[in-house]
Amino acid sequence: MDEQIQKGQKWLETLLKLMGVPTNVNLNRVEQNGDQTISCWLTIDESPFDLSKIEALTGKQGETIDSIQYLVNALLNIGVDENSHRFFTVELNGYRLRRQAELMAIAQRAGEKVRITGVPEEIRNLSSVERRQIHSMLEKSPDLLTESQGNEPDRRLVVRLRE
Template sequence: MDEQVQRGKQWLETLLKLMNIPADVQLGRVEENDKQGVSCWLTIDEANLDQSQINALIGKKGDTIDAVQYLANSLLNIGLGDSAPCFFTVELNGYRIRRQAELVAIAQSAAARVRDTGIPEEIKYLSSVERRQIHSILESSDDLTTESQGNEPERRLIVKLR
């Protein structure tokens, strides 16, 4: 797994270099899960970046950093054979941590409204990764269920009573 993690770091550093972005990449949390593979955070060091470069790398509503993360996960897991995949989270300037807190708040708020009214709640404008995160946040609820409906880019998450 160390080899895959290092490959991810090198891939992201190369991509940044090709984008003329003067940033190093640090390895963050690396968690091994025997069944699902390895989860690894690749953190872009913003020390040499100005705010416009940070904003460009994150993109509007995180679309650029999400695209970079998607590419990393798609390209770096091709042709692994029997090897377990390595799932990369690309972080910059605390964006992922802040967004995770926002998603928890969105999920809790939707859950409270559904419990109060009994009416299903629709959450729009989430990426596929963010929809999966909200599914995970609410999956332990005994009284609620979640599902995704529609087609991209209009796909949305529905929270409803079981």
């Protein structure tokens, strides 16, 4: 297994222990490009947690789990050659899978609205990762274009018709 992926798993387990919520972290959904690992999901074992701990680790609108994911990606890619960067997705209690489905529905609704009205549609209150996911979801659409506008914390994604 990729050394950097193992470091990610160990780093997240250590962070959780320091936070007072020790548990195991499992490696799932490892994505490869040829023989090189490019990303993986670090899935936090929620079995020892009650609902309040799961909610605390996820945070309001996923803010806590997003912050943990940001930290693991930023810290483990410091000083690493750009071609060797790994992207980690931190998952807990199915949050990421549910959120991906929600984002897909948001992207589809916005796309349909733009196609019907011809008016650009703004999508607010997305994290940078979620904006990037919607960009990716709609990038192959032959008639739609996406772009981010504004500055944090009011940055938003705009879906419009291609010209």
